[in-house]
Amino acid sequence: MAHPEIRLTARAAGLVACRHCAHVWPAGSHSCGFCGGHLSSRVPQSLQKVWAWWTAGIIAYIPANLFPMMKTSMLGSDTASTILGGVVELLHHHAYFVAIVVFFASVCIPIAKFMAIAWIATAIRRPRGSVSAHQLHRVHDVVEFIGRWSMIDVFVVAILSALVQFSVVVSIHPGLAAISFAASVGFTMLSAQSLDPRLIYDASEPLHE
Amino acid sequence: MNDDIPGMEISDPKGRRGFRFSVVWVVPLAAVAIALFIAWQSYSSRGPLIEVSFTQASGLVAGSTQLKYRSLTVGTVENLTFSDDLTAVIAHIRLDKSVARFVDSDAKFWIVQPQVTARGVSGLDTVLSGIFIEGSWDASPGTPERHFTGSDTPPLMRSGQDGTVITLKALQGGRIQTGAPVVFRGVTVGELDEPKLADDGSGVTAHAFIRAPYDKLVTSNSRFWSVGGFSVNVGPTGLRLDVGNIASLIEGGVTFGTVGLPGSPVGEDASFTVYSDEDTARNSVGAEERTDETIFSIVFEGALGGLELGAPVEMSGVKVGQVLAMNNVADDTDGTEPRLKVEIGLRAQPLGLQEDADETDVRHYIEGEVRDGLRAELTVESLFSGGLKIVLAGQSDAPPAEMAIPAEGYPVIPSVPVDVTNLNASAQGIADRIAALPVEDLMSSVISLIDSANALISSPGIQDVPKAVVGVLGSAQEKVDAFEVEPLMADVSAAVADLRQVISQVGSGENLQKIDSMLAELDAAAAQLAPLMESAKGVTDTVAQLQLQGLVDSAQETLDAVQAVAASPDAQALPGDLRAVLGEAQALLASDGIQSLPGQADAAVKAATDILAGVRDSGAVDDVVSALDRLDGITASIAETADGLPELRSQIADVLAKAQALALQPLIESATTTAESLAALAASPETQALPGTFNKALADASGLIASEGVQALPGELSATVESLRQVIDQVNSSDGIASLVSALERLDAITASIEGTAQGLPELRDQISDLVAKADSLPVEELVANADALLATTDSFLSQPETMALPGSLNGTLDELTRSLTELREGGTVENVNATLQSAAEAADALSAAAATLPELTARLNTLVSTGEGLLNTYGDRSRFNAQTLAAINDMREAAKAVTSLARTIERNPSALIRGR
Structure with a gap:
């Protein structure tokens, strides 16, 4: 891995690839001669975008946990449950599997994603030490893959809200948390997408040697 | 490649010159901005948090229980905590900002729960939605208050209801219950709040809410009384049964009416007394509250009976107060004259003072009046009652006096000395009135009344009354038997259940007490009738003699009685009779005796027969016969003895002849003595008197049997069956027959012993014969000696005091028998029997008198029953x-x-x- 030949990148080769048509142009060209797209060797302000989306995701995640996810009104009595409250309730009803699934999908994965993105974004800025670029890539892949699955709560609420509408008898409405949770997941996905993976090996390349 | 490096410089991380913020940062900033905005908005729009404490958190749920005002949600319970001392549950309620400024110190909170009462069902909407807290406050913003005490029950006056809250006071809380209606002319115009005991325990107070516009009906002249829903009234007009509506039947309630002129409207803090019934309420003049009374003392010289607690204190004919206490004054200032100290309470309103006048005003007023000559005076309350009253009146000739205000006690109103002549003067007036009364006519009508009563009582129809009663009862029983009992029982049990509820609602049993006291009064009224005759008689006497004092007394009594009579003798007598009749009728109904009257008569006759049979069976007659037989035997044996005597004599003559040669002198003397003794025995007046006495005894017995009393027995027995039984019992229990029997038995024994004695005589004679024969054949000296000894023995036997006393004691026994028979006839038993029969006859008379009122009673009972039936029908099967x-x-x-x-x-x-x- 330490061979410079192997470390040859597009940028090192003086090339810049079009992000739209993947056509390679010499470095310095500003627009793709093929599709007319804007050319840049790296995504501009990639890390900034990552952090910005990440922050927005964190902000949206707070109300997602504080406010009720789902409001159930049954025969005139309203019940509102937050994500963690729902998990605890499920545990009380001895629905351990569902509780674990919900807890995993709605609590563990978002938090893990935040942590993973933050870790990647900070690790990129540092010289490669203990963490290999390969590991970072892998983590990034996992984060990108798993991002869409953490919407499971929102899906459940959305489906229930659409189906269970029996006026006075029983009806389910999405709470504020559903919206903010969806926003939070969206922001995290955007945050993961904003990360230019090429920065990983940029960072691992000692430029001044 | 190298010329690419400058291009690389652009994106070199170390190159900071081209650094600019990414547009994406707008997103988190916007998120933060939105969050802040929402936070600010929710913070600024949310109302204050208030704390309402409840005793129970029954059904309250944090986060969902709502606070409603006029059925619109204006807040939510956010949290439920205990108070610091765990005595209450505090609901932290987030108020809507729109109503927050109205929630001031007058706000009330209560928990709405479904309620089912006699008046209906409320709060049903909470069954599905769960309970909620309802708040009530007025429409004027006030200083916000954050701590409230909620109640578990709705407050009396809710928001949106106009009306007046008044305070009601009552002695008993039984009829004042939470939620009980306030009724005006049968229309519910308000309801009662929870009754509370007064601080000093002297009564019960409750707030009542009178809804607008009916609250205008409550004026200063309104009187409140409790409606039991159920009242029974016995009076001259008959029996009256009032049944109110069901709610008041179960929950009680109060109603009110205006006495006299319409008074001025009352404010929020008006207070009224709840009287036990309408009459009491309407008769009350002013609110009779101890607190409203100003207390004064009066000392009267000279003791006079007749003043009672509660006696009126009048001024210009208006009752201004009442006597609160009386006691003697133990002081040494005035010799022997007894002094009576009376405490009276005067009320401001009837005195003519302002309604809000306090004690000081009343005292000043009375003080001024006393200076102007006001004195307290004891006078007769009315012509017809012996009661006294106190009159406050100006005395123009009174010596000037001041109202004494002692250091302890109450101000003393000077009094006019009790003027006996004054009382006498009024008594004279009474006497005059009595003289004017048609006493003669009254007496004659009384006499004719008594006569006709006598005639009625002695009429044969009355005799048949018991039989008729039995027949009536029998047919009634048949009817009852024929009646289908089971559905009736179901109805009755339902009715009883209802009644039990009613009775439990009646609680303190005020009605019962009322009835009781009413009956007591009626009893007293009836008791007044008793001395009527004596009084009437006394009147004629005293009027004739014209002794003033006695006249006063008897006139008083007479007038009482005459008043009673004049009012309506029948009406006055009616309750007493009714009561007595009720008691007797009850006793009659209860007693099996009435049912079995004929049986009893039968039994009585049978008992009489038994007695006769017992007399027969006991062998009394036989005893007499056997006694006579024995007497016969005695006579026969005596005759036999006498027959044997010549023989004896001849033998003796032989003996004597033989003995003549001997020294016979002592023997002869002995024989002579013996013969003399025998003669004396036979000739003794006791023995002579024996048959006579016995005769007399038998004659007495015959006389007893033939005596009028005994002869009259059957007649009297047939007249009063019940007394017959008693008589028979008494006769049974009396010793007459027994002693007769035992006397006869004793007589029998006596005759038996006499017979034994007489039977021994032939033997004796034989023995004597033998002896004489032996003597004949024996050596003479020995014989003489033996004969001598024998005769001496015989003599000694005959001259023994026991033998001598034998006829005497027989005589005595027969005398005793005669005496007891005479006694039986003249002295005790028959008299007793007759007296018993007399009282039995009296009892029968009373029964007759009772029976005379039976039809009326029956009518009343019918009315009562039909009313009760109506009541029961109200709850009945098809009602x-x-x-x-x-x-x-x-x-x-x-x-x-x-x-x-x-x-x-x-x-x-x-x-x-x-x-x-």
């Missing part, structure tokens, strides 16, 4: 109430069925819910 209740229950059952079937359908086919089928 409207029942029908409605059944219909309501059926409706509820239908509803429940519908809900059940709906639930089943959903259970069976949940998709129907989704598909809407």
Whole structure:
């Protein structure tokens, strides 16, 4: 891995690839001669975008946990449950599997994603030490893959809200948390997408040697 | 490659010159901005948090229980905590900002729960939605208050209801219950709050809310009384049974009316007394509260009976107060004259002072009046009652005096000395009035009344009354038997259940007490009738003699009685009679004796027969016969003895002849003595008197049997069956027959012993014969000696005091028998029997008198029964109430069925819910 030949990148080769048509142009060209797209060797302000989306995701995640996810009104009595409250309730009803699934999908994965993105974004800025670029890539892949699955709560609420509408008898409405949770997941996905993976090996390349 | 490096420089991380912020940062900033905005908005829009403490958190749920005002949600319970001392539950309620400024210190909070009362069902909406807290406050913003005490029950006056809250006071809380209606002319115009005991325990106070516009009806002249829903009244007009509406039947309630002129409207803090009934309420003049009374003392010289607690204190004919206490004054200032100290309470309003006048005003007023000559005076309350009253009146000739205000006690109003002549003067007036009264006519009518009463009582029809009563009862029993008991019992038990509720609602039993006291009064009224005759008699006497003092007294009594008579003798007598009749009728109904009157008569006759049979069976006659037989035997044996005597004599003559040669002198003397003794025995007046005495005894017995009393027995027995029984019992228990029998037995024994003695005589004679024969054949000296000894023995036997006393004691026994028989006839038993029969006859008379009022009683009872029947019908099988209740229950059952079937359908086919089928 330490061979410079192997470390040859597009940028090192003086090339810049079009992000739209993947056509390679010499470095310095500003627009793709093929599709007319804007050319840049790296995504501009990639890390900034990552952090910005990440922050927005964190902000949206707070109300997602504080406010009720789902409001159930049954025969005139309203019940509102937050994500963690729902998990605890499920545990009380001895629905351990569902509780674990919900807890995993709605609590563990978002938090893990935040942590993973933050870790990647900070690790990129540092010289490669203990963490290999390969590991970072892998983590990034996992984060990108798993991002869409953490919407499971929102899906459940959305489906229930659409189906269970029996006026006075029983009806389910999405709470504020559903919206903010969806926003939070969206922001995290955007945050993961904003990360230019090429920065990983940029960072691992000692430029001044 | 190298010329690419400058291009690389652009994106070199170390190159900071081209650094600019990414547009994406707008997103988190916007998120923060939105969050802040929302936070600010929710913070600024949310109302204050108030704390309402409840004793129970029954059904309150943090986060969902709502606070409603006029059925609109204006807040939510956010949290439920205990108070610091765990004595209450505090509900932290987040108020809507729109109403927050109205929630000031007058706000009230209560928990709305479904309630089912006699007046209806409320709060049903909470069954589905769960309970909620309802708040009530006025429409004017005030200083916000954050701590409230909620109640578990709705407050008396809710928001949106106009009206007046007044305070009601009562002695007993039984008829004042939470939620009980306030009724005006049968229309519910308000309701009562929870009654509370007064601080000093002297009564019960409760707030009552009178809804607008009816609150205008409550004026200063309004009187409140409790409605029991159920009242029984016995009076001259008959028996009256009033039944109110069901709610008041179960919960009680109060009603009110205006006495006299319409008074001025009352404010919020008006206070009224709840009287026990309408009459009491209407007769009360002003609010009779101890607190409203100003207390004064009066000392009267000279003791006079007749002043009672509660006696009126009048001024210019208006009752201004009452006597509160009386006691003697133990002081040494005035010799022997007894002094009576009376405490009276005067009320400001009837005195003519302002209604809000306090004690000081009243005292000043009385002080001024006393200076102007006001004195207290004891006078007769009315012509017809012996009671006294106190009159405050100006005395123009009174010596000037001041109202004494002692250091302890109450101000003393000077009094006019009790003027006996004054009382006498009024007594004279009474006497004059009496003289003017047609006493003669009264007496004659009384006499004729008594005569006709006598005639009535002695009429044969009355004799048949018991039989008729038995017949009536029998037919009534038949009817009752013929009646279908089971449905009746069901109805009755239902009615009894209702009545039990009613009675439990009646609680303190005020009505019962009323009835009781009423009966007591009626009793007293009836008792007054008793001295009527004596009084009437005394009147004529005293009027004739014209002794003033006695005249006063008897006139007083007479007038009482005459008043009673004049009012309406029948009416006055009626309650007493009614009561007595009720008691007797009850006793009659209760006693099996009435049922078995003929049986008793039969038994009585049978007992009489038994007695006669006992007399026969006991062998009294036989005893007499056998006694006579024995007497006969005695006589026969005596005759036999006498027959044997010549023989004896001849033998003796032989003996004597033989003995003549001997020294016979002592023998002869002995024989002579013996013969003399025998002669003396036979000739003794006791023995002579024996048959006579016995004769007399038998004659007495005959006389006893033939005596009028005994002869009259059957007649009297037939007259009063019940007394016959007593007589027979007494006769049975008396010793007459027994002693007769025992006397005869004793006589029998006596005759038996005499017979034994007489039987021994031939033997004796034989022995004597033998002896004489032996003597004949024996050596003479020995014989003489033996004969001598024998005769001496015989003599000694005959001259023994016991033998001598034998006829005497027989005589005595017969005398005793005679005496007891005479006694039986003249002295005790028959008299007693007659007296018993007399009292029995009196009892029968009373029964007759009672029977005379029977038809009226029956009519009354019929009325009562029909009224009760009407009442029962109200709750009866086919009554409207029942029908409605059944219909309501059926409706509820239908509803429940519908809900059940709906639930089943959903259970069976949940998709129907989704598909809407």
